[in-house]
Amino acid sequence: MNIFRNISFGQYIPGNSLIHNFDPRVKILGCLLIIINLFLISQFWGFLILGVMVWSGIIISKIHPRFVFRGLRTIIYLILFTMLLHLFMTEGEVIFRIWIFKITKEGLINGLFIASRLFILILTTSLLTLTTSPISLTDGIERLLSYFKFIKLPAHEIAMMMTIALRFIPTLLEETEKIMKAQISRGADFESGNIVNRTKNLIPILVPLFVNAFRRADELAIAMEAKGYRGGEGRTHYRELQIHRKDILFFTIITALAIIVGILF
Amino acid sequence: MIKIKNLSHIYNIPRRDPIIALKEINLEIERGEFLTIIGSNGSGKSTLARHINGLLLPTSGDVWVKGMNTKDRECLWKIRQEVGMVFQNPDNQIVATTVEDDIAFGLENMGIDRENMLERVNWALQVVGLEEYRRFEPHLLSGGQKQRVAIAGVIAMHPSFLILDEPTAMLDPRGRKEVIEVIKKLNQEEGITVIFITHLMEEVIESNRVVVLNKGEIALNGKPKDIFLKVDALRSFALDIPQITELAFRLNHKGLKNISPSTLKVEEMVEQLCLYV
Amino acid sequence: MFIRLENVNYTYNLNMPFETVALNNINLEIEKGEFIGLIGHTGCGKTTLIQHLNGLLTPTSGKVYIEGIDICQKGVNLKLIRQKIGLVFQYPENQLFEENIFEEIAFGPRKLGLTEEEIKKRVYEVLEMVDLDVSYTERSPFSLSGGEMRRIAIASILSLKPQMLVLDEPTANLDPQGRSKILSEIKNIHDHYGITILLVSHNMEKIAEMVERLLVMNKGKIILDGSPREIFSRHAEQLIDIGLGLPQVTQCFYELKKRGKSIKEGVLTVEEAEREVLKKIKALANNLQK
Ligand SMILES: Nc1ncnc2c1ncn2[C@@H]1O[C@H](COP(=O)(O)OP(=O)(O)OP(=O)(O)O)[C@@H](O)[C@H]1O
Ligand SMILES: Nc1ncnc2c1ncn2[C@@H]1O[C@H](COP(=O)(O)OP(=O)(O)OP(=O)(O)O)[C@@H](O)[C@H]1O
Ligand SMILES: [Mg+2]
Ligand SMILES: [Mg+2]
Secondary structure (H helix, E strand, C coil): CHHHHCCCCCCCCCCCCHHHHCCHHHHHHHHHHHHHHHHHCCCHHHHHHHHHHHHHHHHHCCCCHHHHHHHHHCCHHHHHHHHHHHHHHCCCCEEEEECCEEEEHHHHHHHHHHHHHHHHHHHHHHHHHHHCCHHHHHHHHHHHHHCCHHHCCCHHHHHHHHHHHHHHHHHHHHHHHHHHHHHHHCCCCCCCCCHHHHHHHCHHHHHHHHHHHHHHHHHHHHHHHHCCCCCCCCCCCCCCCCCCHHHHHHHHHHHHHHHHHHHHC | CEEEEEEEEEECCCCCCCEEEEEEEEEEECCCCEEEEECCCCCCHHHHHHHHCCCCCCCEEEEEECCEECCCHHHHHHHHHHEEEECCCHHHHCCCCCHHHHHHHHHHHHCCCHHHHHHHHHHHHHHHCCHHHCCCCHHHCCHHHHHHHHHHHHHCCCCCEEEEECCCCCCCHHHHHHHHHHHHHHHHHCCCEEEEEECCHHHHCCCCEEEEEECCEEEEEECHHHHHCCHHHHHHCCCCCCHHHHHHHHHHHCCCCCCCCCCCCHHHHHHHHHCCC | CCEEEEEEEEEECCCCCCCEEEEEEEEEEECCCCEEEEEECCCCCHHHHHHHHCCCCCCCEEEEEECCEECCCCCCCHHHHHHHEEEECCCHHHHCCCCCHHHHHHHHHHHCCCCHHHHHHHHHHHHHHCCCCHHHHHCCHHHCCHHHHHHHHHHHHHCCCCCEEEEECCCCCCCHHHHHHHHHHHHHHHHHHCCEEEEECCCHHHHHHHCCEEEEEECCEEEEEECHHHHHHHCHHHHHHCCCCCCHHHHHHHHHHHCCCCCCCCCCCHHHHHHHHHHHHHHHHHHHHC
16 A cells, blocks of 8 residues: 555656647547547457557657556456457357367457457556646546536536545545554454454444545635635636647547548458 | 624534634734734634634624625635635645645636746745645645645735644644744745744744634733743643743742743843853 | 564665665664653654554564564464554544444454453543543544543553553644643553553653653664753754754753853753752852852
8 A cells, every 4th residue: 555655646657758748638539539449440450550559659658668567467367357258158160179168260359359459448548647647637638528518517526526536545545554554553453354344344444534534525625715716617727738730630640540440440 | 904803703513502612802913914823722713713714704793804894795705815824734725636736726716817827836836945846746745845835825826814724733843844934934025914823832932913812712912922921821721831931931030030031032041041150 | 671673674665666765774672661752853764663563564674572572473463462562643533433432442452352341441441541531431532622532542542451552743733731631641651550651752842851761763763762861961963963953941051051151961841940040050159259
């Protein structure tokens, strides 16, 4: 749990590459396009092209692949599991038999597709979160959502909630650690016992955590009010988002590629 | 100018006796003052502070800030901009995920344009001495630094008054010193009227005037030097006096008349003792 | 020997880009019955150090012995250690969670598997130790004042009957009266019940008055270890250098000495200072008469 003290949520790695400097809106939309594409295409070449695209993005961003794979590590078992599931469970032309399992051609293809899909999906979102600070991410989302104001989407409120969540996640993690240690010192035991006991053991952590969180929320609300906060109306923005020529260029390229890949494969 | 007249505040809690937190408070605060409010836990300091920028409204009585009554809803946002407020827990008043964004938060609420905002953020960062930390995330800062961020976020709004509600209570001595230095500077160099709340007597020394609250009433009101003479009264309000003042007080009583019983600083004491030993 | 730390090092986030060395070669011995103060700047490692005493943290390298047992070994009953060494964290009132104060204090004893009878006895016993009366047991811990909540939190550790009580800044954020109350209770717990105390504090004045032995930490090291008098007289300069400073009266006498006055160094309390000044004046007057 100690790690959380020092890394920001969302694994942002500061940098000054082309990818880092693109407008967050463009990056978010680009990501969405690639992800939609991933679920439309049904040919191997499509995956290859998308994969190469995302990987070049990672190279351009100058982020060490280690960080990319760190994000993958937690999810790799899920990918393997779904792949195996598809591998064995798809009916079709049998190409291989072990004991009661049979592997079909369709299964093989399906499994590989699913794996590549998830793999590229994770790469894409990692690229986004690694190169975009949480704050510009929320900014980007707020601006994008604000285009939907006409359907009364509370864009500012959603963004403010995200900001506050991001701001307090490290604080709450630290606090959880502290409370746990304190209760252990008071004689609590979180390691042994059956499920029921273990769940009951969470009460000494959860109650103080909630009590403190509510107090925090209360104080934060007062502090915000004291600084004249009254919702999104009439608010200006410290962070200025500007679409530059390079953003337009980047967006056009991504869109074009996405359309071509989508149509061809 | 702030004027408080016959201010009372009662907290009504369901199924319990109402709490009279403030009783008939009368107080005027002039431009440029450095006013310290002291009092024990529960004496009503925070309640009083929250009336000055309209976070609480009087049960009876009135509060005017530059002639605007806090009961007047039209003026509320103007008052909040005139009266900045810093709270006790540094963690629970920082909203944004980086230092500079947090300082800009109040300005965004005011609807200031970006150019102006940048200028003000830079100025505030420089006043509190945190220029190098502008891109830091708040949870990586020390308590004293966080509290200075909170101060910067408030002064960026260019308030005429700054209320600080026990900003040093959760800090260590070094963090305390940092914060007090900044407050002193704001008062002396930027001409901001400061209303500083604490229960640490050592921190009273820098102010022009002290108000002592006890059980919701103003018990004492005067210059620090005069207040510290009332040792017994202070003790009865659950307050304390600095060690050095206590020593001066005792020696004076033992007949060392050249030692002023209202000595507040160690250096003063050394000077005076040199006459004797 | 009750507690012994041997070459203890601790690094947070070891082998990561943002690792922090929090303890640097700590050697420390504590005897039963001592009353020890621990001071140092924020971030110097005080909280990290005390977490080693009951096995919440294990040293990156080095050994921690409690009553001769190396507690970092596999198979050591840490629960027993934690019962012996009671640790009270900063702002302990943030850990209260039970419906009433009786249950709050009984939490630890319940976990020890005591009978209801024994639990009751202990709860009443520790309530007395923190100077609260029996009428409190029915109340909700959240209905108390800050100072009372803190005393309940301390009581909930005392109910484990620890041989040693470690307190991390127990007076933070209380008004002067609340502060004195807690400190005098801690003193009482030491003097009357013979419990070893380690007190982490930023309050120089109070710590100088209270403790028998003072530890000064700086940047992960224990740089001074001795009686307050010795430390404040012989190492005043060093304390000022690292920015910790001295208690006000001690500093006053230190400055007098620096100005060439022959006066006692390492004065710790107002009473002592008063006595010293009067004595000095008397001596000077006597000299004049001669
Ligand atoms: N929101 C509230 N609801 C009910 N009672 C309250 C509330 N806030 C404060 N009180 C009560 O009003 C009285 C004055 O409280 P206040 O917070 O103003 O004191 P304070 O001097 O700021 O104390 P501290 O030093 O603990 O901050 C106390 O008795 C307190 O219990
Ligand atoms: N959970 C953690 N993860 C990473 N680093 C930590 C953690 N806890 C403490 N540190 C770092 O270790 C060092 C020592 O911290 P520690 O909390 O022991 O100091 P302290 O003396 O108790 O300070 P304070 O007076 O502020 O309580 C500091 O540099 C701190 O930033
Ligand atoms: Mg208050
Ligand atoms: Mg600490």
